[in-house]
Amino acid sequence: MAELGLCSRREADAWIARGWVLVNGQPAEMGMPVAPDVQIEVLPQARHQQAGQVTILLHKPMGYVSGQPEDGHEAAATLIGAPSQWRGDARTPEDGRRFASEHTRGLAPCGRLDIDSTGLLVLSQDGRVARTLIGENSGIEKEYLVRVHWAPNGPQGEGVVSQNVQAVFPAQQLARLRHGLSLDDQPLKPAQVDWMNPEQLRFVLVEGKKRQIRRMCEQVGLHVVGLKRIRIGNVVLGNLPVGQWRFLGVGESF
Structure with a gap:
């Protein structure tokens, strides 16, 4: 069921336990083998429950850490509440929900964002979202x-340049950032890396190894x-203020 994109593995277990899944018209059993040509039917109760799940976009x-609290730092999920819901969030009946x-309940981060980094973090009750964003074949x-x-x-050595970094950064090292580096003994996939201004780079990645950008930069002297x-x-941070969140809207998708 998870491989077909119907739900997450955890959801599949719960639906089967509740009798919400039929195999060739009969209630499915946990762990039962199924042939490729069987008919799998999900009852409306499961779809109704799934439709009520939310996905939240947090700045x-x-x-704050993305996952469980650690080393005295709070989890980003603790920021989710009524006072921090962005006022710019949709309020129309068909596209808006109040907290x-x-x-x-069951809200989990779909990927990491380092404790010393900011920006868009996705948290969801929907296992399909996690599979889309951080599944093995995500992309x-x-x-x-x-x-x-x-x-x-x-950073503490001699020769640190903090202004007009672009002017002193070797072009061949920029090429290595785009493709040619390895982390944890694994070659990295090609990345888009370009200068936005003399002190700021834009990275576009299709993978998410731990502290990947920081470690990539270290390898080339940045x-x-x-x-x-x-x-x-397809989802952008936009004007969402730091520390505030909004719901993923109807019609939005990654």
């Missing part, structure tokens, strides 16, 4: 604005001093 501030306590683009210093001897995610797939 994560620095100092309710049940919207935080969803993620766009970042990255402020850098030229620090060939490390030190990241600011990192902000501004887009995931």
Whole structure:
């Protein structure tokens, strides 16, 4: 069911346990083998429950972790509540919802954003969203604005350049950022990397290794001093203020 994109694996287990899944007209059983030509039917109760699930877009501030609290830092999910819902969020009956306590149940981050990074973080109750964004074969683009210093001897070493970095950064190193680096003994997929201004780069990645951009920059003599995610797939951060959130709207998709 998960491979067909009907739901997440966790949802599939819950639906089967409730009797909401039929195989050739008979209630499915947990772990039962099925042939490729069987007919799988999902009852309306499951679809109704799925339709009530929310996906939330948060402008994560620095100092919050994406997942579980760690090292004294709070989880980004603690920012989700009525006071922090963006006033610019949709309010029409067909495309707007006000916050309710049940919207935080089972709400999970769909990907990482480092504690010292800001920008768009997606949290969802819908396992299909997580599969789309961080599944093994995802391929969803993620766009970042990255402020850098030229620090060939490390951020505390000699020769640090903080202004007009573009002028001193070797062109061949920019080419390596685009394609040619490895992390954790694995070659990285090609990335789009371009200068936005003399101190800021734009990265577009289709993968998300831990602290990937910072580690990529270190390999070519750059030190990241600011990192902000501004887009995931077709969904942009836009004017969403830091520390505030909105619902993924009707008609929006990654």
